[in-house]
Amino acid sequence: MSGALGKDLLGLEHLSGDQIRLILDTAEPFKEVSERAIKKVPALRGKTIVNLFFEASTRTRISFEFAEKRLSADTVNVAASGSSVVKGETLVDTARNLEAMRIDMVVMRHGSSGAAKFLADRIVSSVINAGDGKHEHPTQGLLDLLTIRDHRPIAGTKVCIVGDVLHSRVARSNIWGLLKLGAEVAVCGPASLLPLGIEALGVQVFRRVEEAIAWADVINVLRLQLERMQTGYIPSVREYYRVFGVTMERLERAPRDLLIMHPGPMNRGVEIDSRVADGPHSVILNQVTNGVAVRMAVLYLLAGGKPELAEAAKGASDR
Amino acid sequence: MKPILLRGARVLDPANGRDEVADLLLEGGLVKGIGRALGTPDGATVLEGKGLVAAPGFVDLHAHLREPGREDVETIATGARAAAAGGFSAVCAMPNTDPVTDNQAAVGFIVRQAGLAGFARVYPIGAVSVGQKGEQLAEFGELVAAGAVAVSDDGRPVATAHLMRTALEYARTFDIPVIDHCEDVTLSHGGAMHEGVTSTRLGLKGIPRSSEDVIVARDIALAALTGGHVHFAHVSTAGAVALIREAKTRGLRVTAEVTPHHFTLTDAACEGYDTNAKMNPPLREAGDLAALRGALADGTIDCIATDHAPHHYDAKEAEFDNAPFGVVGLETALGLALTELVEPGTLTLAQLVDRMAARPAAIAHLPGGALRPGGPADVVVFDPGQEWTVDPSRFFSKSRNTPFAGRRLRGAVRWTIVGGKVVHTAGDRPDAPDRSGR
Numbered sequence: 073m074s075g076a077l078g079k080d081l082l083g084l085e086h087l088s089g090d091q092i093r094l095i096l097d098t099a100e101p102f103k104e105v106s107e108r109a110i111k112k113v114p115a116l117r118g119k120t121i122v123n124l125f126f127e128a129s130t131r132t133r134i135s136f137e138f139a140e141k142r143l144s145a146d147t148v149n150v151a152a153s154g155s156s157v158v159k160g161e162t163l164v165d166t167a168r169n170l171e172a173m174r175i176d177m178v179v180m181r182h183g184s185s186g187a188a189k190f191l192a193d194r195i196v197s198s199v200i201n202a203g204d205g206k207h208e209h210p211t212q213g214l215l216d217l218l219t220i221r222d223h224r225p226i227a228g229t230k231v232c233i234v235g236d237v238l239h240s241r242v243a244r245s246n247i248w249g250l251l252k253l254g255a256e257v258a259v260c261g262p263a264s265l266l267p268l269g270i271e272a273l274g275v276q277v278f279r280r281v282e283e284a285i286a287w288a289d290v291i292n293v294l295r296l297q298l299e300r301m302q303t304g305y306i307p308s309v310r311e312y313y314r315v316f317g318v319t320m321e322r323l324e325r326a327p328r329d330l331l332i333m334h335p336g337p338m339n340r341g342v343e344i345d346s347r348v349a350d351g352p353h354s355v356i357l358n359q360v361t362n363g364v365a366v367r368m369a370v371l372y373l374l375a376g377g378k379p380e381l382a383e384a385a386k387g388a389s390d391r
Numbered sequence: 392m393k394p395i396l397l398r399g400a401r402v403l404d405p406a407n408g409r410d411e412v413a414d415l416l417l418e419g420g421l422v423k424g425i426g427r428a429l430g431t432p433d434g435a436t437v438l439e440g441k442g443l444v445a446a447p448g449f450v451d452l453h454a455h456l457r458e459p460g461r462e463d464v465e466t467i468a469t470g471a472r473a474a475a476a477g478g479f480s481a482v483c484a485m486p487n488t489d490p491v492t493d494n495q496a497a498v499g500f501i502v503r504q505a506g507l508a509g510f511a512r513v514y515p516i517g518a519v520s521v522g523q524k525g526e527q528l529a530e531f532g533e534l535v536a537a538g539a540v541a542v543s544d545d546g547r548p549v550a551t552a553h554l555m556r557t558a559l560e561y562a563r564t565f566d567i568p569v570i571d572h573c574e575d576v577t578l579s580h581g582g583a584m585h586e587g588v589t590s591t592r593l594g595l596k597g598i599p600r601s602s603e604d605v606i607v608a609r610d611i612a613l614a615a616l617t618g619g620h621v622h623f624a625h626v627s628t629a630g631a632v633a634l635i636r637e638a639k640t641r642g643l644r645v646t647a648e649v650t651p652h653h654f655t656l657t658d659a660a661c662e663g664y665d666t667n668a669k670m671n672p673p674l675r676e677a678g679d680l681a682a683l684r685g686a687l688a689d690g691t692i693d694c695i696a697t698d699h700a701p702h703h704y705d706a707k708e709a710e711f712d713n714a715p716f717g718v719v720g721l722e723t724a725l726g727l728a729l730t731e732l733v734e735p736g737t738l739t740l741a742q743l744v745d746r747m748a749a750r751p752a753a754i755a756h757l758p759g760g761a762l763r764p765g766g767p768a769d770v771v772v773f774d775p776g777q778e779w780t781v782d783p784s785r786f787f788s789k790s791r792n793t794p795f796a797g798r799r800l801r802g803a804v805r806w807t808i809v810g811g812k813v814v815h816t817a818g819d820r821p822d823a824p825d826r827s828g829r
Contacts, residue, residue, distance in 0.1 A: 085592065164708055184710035185594035186664030205712065207594030244594060268597065269588035 075376045080192040080199040083208035084248040092252055094379055096218050098369035099362070101383045105142055106364055115372055116145035122170055124180040125202070126152040126187075131336055131360065132202050132212070136179050139367035145176075163187065164194055171195045177374065180204075185241075198374045206239050211370060212335055213245030215363040217253060219355050220290055222362070223331055227254030232284040234318060235294030235343050236265040238305075242335045246292060247273055260284035261294075261316060264305045281316050285326050292333040293318050296343045309342050319345040323353065331355055392811055394418040394432045400440025400772060404447060405745040406761035415445055417768035420811040424764055436813075440772060443805055446744040447762050448480020448511075448769035450751040452570070452648055453545070453624055453696035454721065456482075456513070458504065459497075460489025465701040465789050467501060468508035470721070473699070473788035475815040477721040478804040480769035481512040481752070481759055482699075486523070487546035493518035493529040498537035510814045511807070512769070514540040514757060519558045519569060525550025528557060535565045540755045543570035545624055548606050555610060559619025568622040568646065568754060573606035573631065574598075574672065583712055585658040585673040593661065595711060598673050604630040611638040614645050622754055623647040625698050627672035629682035636691040646754045647686075648696035651727035652718055652794065654683045660794055666707045666714035667794040670700070684737045687746060694751040697724050701790030719788050723781055723795050725773060729802030733775070740775065768811035777803040787821045 076094055077087070084092065105113055121140050125133050133149070140147045163182070170178060177198040180188055185205030192199040203209040220226055231250050237243040237259045250257045251274050258276035259266060260283075271277060278284040285291065296312060306312050313319075323330060332344075332354045340346045349356060372382060397415040402425060404410075409425070416423040418432065431437060456470035465473075467484070474482040484501055486492035492501065498515045505513030517534030521527045523544045531542060542562060549555040549571050558569045579602040584590050586597020607623060611634055614621045623635060626647050638645045657676050660668035668674060686692040700717025707714050728747065732738045738746065748771075752760025759769045781798045783791040807815040 162705070162708075163710060182710070184712040186711045189664055190710055205594050206596075241594060244592070267591040268586050268599075269591050272588040273592070 075373055076379060077373050081210050081370055081374060082188045082192060082199065082201045084210050084213050084245045084252070085208065087252070089252040092214070092217065092249055095214055095366065095369050095373065096221060098373055098379050098382045099218055099365040102368040102372070103362070103365040105368070106361070111142050112144055113142065114144045115377060116140070116143035116375055119145045119176045119375055120174070121145045121147045121177045121179060121371070122175050123147060123149045124166070124170070124178055125150065126180070126182045127203070129181055129202070131363070132181065135360070135363040136202060136367050138364050139371055142364070143368055143371055145371070163190060167191050167195050171197060177371070200370060200374065203241050205241065207241050208245045209241040210245050211363065211367050212242050213249040214370070215359055215366040216246055216292060216333060216335070217249050218362045218366055219333065219359045220331065222358065223355065224289070226250065228256070229290060230256045230258070230288045231290040231292060232258040232260055232278065232288040233292045233294060234260045234281060234284060234316065236296055236300060237261055237270065237294065238265045238267045239297065240294050243294060247275055258284060258287060262306055265300070281318065282322060282325070285322050285330065288330060289328065290331040290333065291318055293344045295335065295337060296339055298339070313342055317343060317345060318348055320347040320351065323348060329353060333359055335359070392420070394423070394435040395438060395808065395811060395813070396429065396431050396435045397438045397440045397445055397770070397772060400443045400445040402445045402762065403741055403744050404762040405741045406447070406749040407763055409762070410741055415762070415770065417770065417808065417811045420768055422762055422764050422766050422768050425762060438772070438806060443772050443774050444740065445770055445772045447748040447760050448771045448807060448809065449478050449725070449747040450757060450760055451479050451482040451697050451699070451721065452622070452694065452751045452755060454482045454484060454699040455487065455701065455717070456484045457701055458488065459500065464703050467504040467513055468510070469787060469789045470699070471505055471508045471510035471513050473721040473786060474511035475807045475809065476787045476804065476819070477723070478725045478771035478773060478807055479511050479721060480771065480807060480809045481514060481757060482721070483514045483516050483540060483755060485543060485545045486516050486518040491518050491523050492516070493521050493523070495530070495533040495537035498534050498539050502538040511809060514538070514755065516541045516543050516570065518542065519544045519549050520554060523547065525554060528554070528561060531561055531565055531567070535567060539567070540757060541568045541570050541622065543572070543624070545570060545572045548572050548574045548576065552609055552613065556613050556617060559613055559617040559621065563617070563619055566756065568620040570622045570624050571606065571610050572624045573603045573610065575602045575605045578602035578605070582673070583669060584661045585675050587658060587676060589658045589661060593664065595661070598671070600628040600630055600675065600679070603628050603672055604634065607631040607634050611643060611645060614638065614643045615641070618644065620644040620646070625650050625653060625672055625696070626683065626692060627653050627675050627679060629679045632682045632686045632691055636686065639691060646693045647691070648694050648751070649683050649687060649692045650696060650698045651720055651724045651731070654680060654687065655727050655731050656794060664711040665794065666709060666711055667718060667792050669711060669714050669716055670698070670718055671716035684732065687732065688737050688742070693754060694746045695724065695728055696751065697721050699788070701788055702792045704791060707792050717792065719786065719790050719793050721788060722786050723793060723800070725804060726779065726781070726800030726802050727795070729775055730800045734801060768808060770808040771804060772806040772808070773802060773804045775802050777801070779803050785821065
């Protein structure tokens with residue numbers, strides 16, 4: 073089972089710009105399916121998909137599950153807390169056991185970077201990376217791209233990712249996807265939360281959020297994990313908000329209208345001002361809506377669906 | 392034991408300034424004679440050495456033989472056999488066993504097991520601190536009396552500056568080196584590979600160079616304070632090289648080793664999350680690799696040591712974060728050194744023998760490391776031009792965790808002789824049964 077994307081979707085780093093555009097273009101017709109009264113098309117009928125989540129997730133897991141169900145796939149959810157992992161089973165054994173049940177795809181979230189590739193190298197089923205450690209979260213990157221593209225052409229757009237880039241798989245997938253589609257990319261945050269050598273990936277670095285806001289067309293605000301204080305990366309949430317918070321006061325000084333994004337879940341009053349999150353420039357809920365369409369596109373393409381038939385795949389009941 | 396006459400090899404013994412085609416006669420466990428047209432004693436085994444190099448058996452200052460505690464991945468016997476296959480006539484066993492080699496009984500156990508195995512000589516290294524906990528000094532006097540040749544808390548650094556100071560002072564009585572694994576664990580905590588662009592791309596927590604450099608600097612300051620002998624294990628950074636070079640110009644008693652993997656590979660080997668490229672210290676960058684090679688050539692780094700670290704197949708068959716650090720190295724060291732250092736002209740063949748035999752023997756005050764009449768008949772005979780491909784299934788080690796599988800190397804061991812007895816011959820195959828390493 074391999075089409076235009078190959079067997080798996082492990083990250084955006086190794087996809088071409090054309091492959092990324094193909095996913096976004098394929099997502100367009102699927103957006104409409106979720107707007108129908110009967111939100112179901114038969115494209116993946118008979119396919120079996122396992123959602124394997126070794127880390128807690130609400131949004132991503134539900135988004136994948138809706139995408140699968142709206143494509144008529146049969147799905148099973150496995151959460152780490154209720155699984156054999158708790159009993160000490162290794163990832164490779166988990167993988168082999170799943171494979172032995174003759175599944176078609178695995179959607180996996182895992183706390184270790186590289187875990188998705190590890191799994192993909194060991195099973196013949198398609199693997200979709202739903203977040204591996206601090207490495208990549210490709211469907212989040214794709215839905216962010218789709219959301220920007222809904223508002224403006226990506227090529228030439230200046231996007232700044234603000235916050236804990238060091239620990240962020242969302243940041244890495246965004247950087248690769250944006251660069252491949254011709255955007256200008258910057259990161260901004262305390263230096264203790266920016267990875268060494270990030271400039272070598274082709275991004276600018278801003279030390280102050282005011283400079284980032286003055287430069288950017290789009291601000292993608294990352295979640296600040298509250299545990300970063302205990303581990304000594306930043307002194308306090310209060311100071312983080314004062315120095316790096318994306319606030320209404322700072323946005324009001326921006327030379328142009330900005331698009332404000334956040335992958336969720338948000339810490340209101342930590343990395344983002346509630347007035348910004350709920351304000352007119354926020355596209356945070358559009359991101360969530362687009363997440364389902366992008367995941368439908370990825371599932372459809374990996375299952376061998378023909379991109380040019382995505383419109384038709386929506387079924388005879390189409391308008 | 393029959394005498395051995397090795398005929399017509401290039402005898403290379405930098406400790407005695409010898410480099411000539413000659414015969415080598417071994418008798419009664421000792422070198423009997425080196426010269427032309429030595430007579431063949433009655434019943435002697437004659438080995439034809441034409442085109443081969445005969446050198447003092449190699450000495451590895453740094454190996455993990457895992458016994459006691461992890462006999463499923465290596466034993467003293469299999470480790471000593473792997474050493475022999477790699478041309479080592481002596482190997483020093485690190486004390487991070489289970490239980491830790493921190494007392495005379497534990498040291499005696501290793502000496503006994505090695506004697507029973509009868510391959511390479513095994514010299515135990517005792518722990519610096521009881522249980523390697525970094526608190527109370529181990530009984531160096533009793534460790535040395537039982538056979539230990541150095542002390543180390545390897546696997547981790549000597550925990551505090553105070554403990555290192557005391558260890559260096561106390562070790563002076565017994566004239567043994569304190570071997571330190573230099574890592575500031577507050578900087579490296581949770582790290583899985585070198586901190587750089589590759590770790591940023593792969594999303595793996597990095598171990599910065601400074602984690603090694605700050606402890607090297609600490610230990611140099613303490614060597615100056617105490618006059619003790621610090622030996623730096625597995626140096627990996629250009630910064631550490633610069634610090635050690637400067638310390639040597641000041642005449643301090645510091646010595647250092649580098650592993651074949653650190654002078655051969657960079658962090659690029661971690662691409663694809665290959666857990667066989669996960670080791671501590673981590674593989675660094677091209678600039679570090681060049682500094683390490685230069686330091687071996689100019690003598691800043693004294694010797695090559697393997698840091699042979701066997702792990703079970705299952706342990707390495709895991710997510711990168713969760714896999715253990717370490718690679719096996721005894722059976723690939725010579726081939727890598729000849730291919731990566733001698734072939735490009737970084738070291739001469741004589742310098743290589745010096746870095747693999749004479750220098751390490753001198754650092755730990757071991758017999759061997761040289762070929763002189765009356766000295767131990769520990770000899771490696773190798774073909775410097777023979778090409779071969781690394782095939783882990785043919786390792787004598789119980790473990791297979793190497794990043795070099797499939798690599799073409801030039802330079803292969805023909806015979807390893809320990810105490811006048813041939814303990815390895817090219818073409819020997821590991822016996823099939825009891826191979827639980829994979």
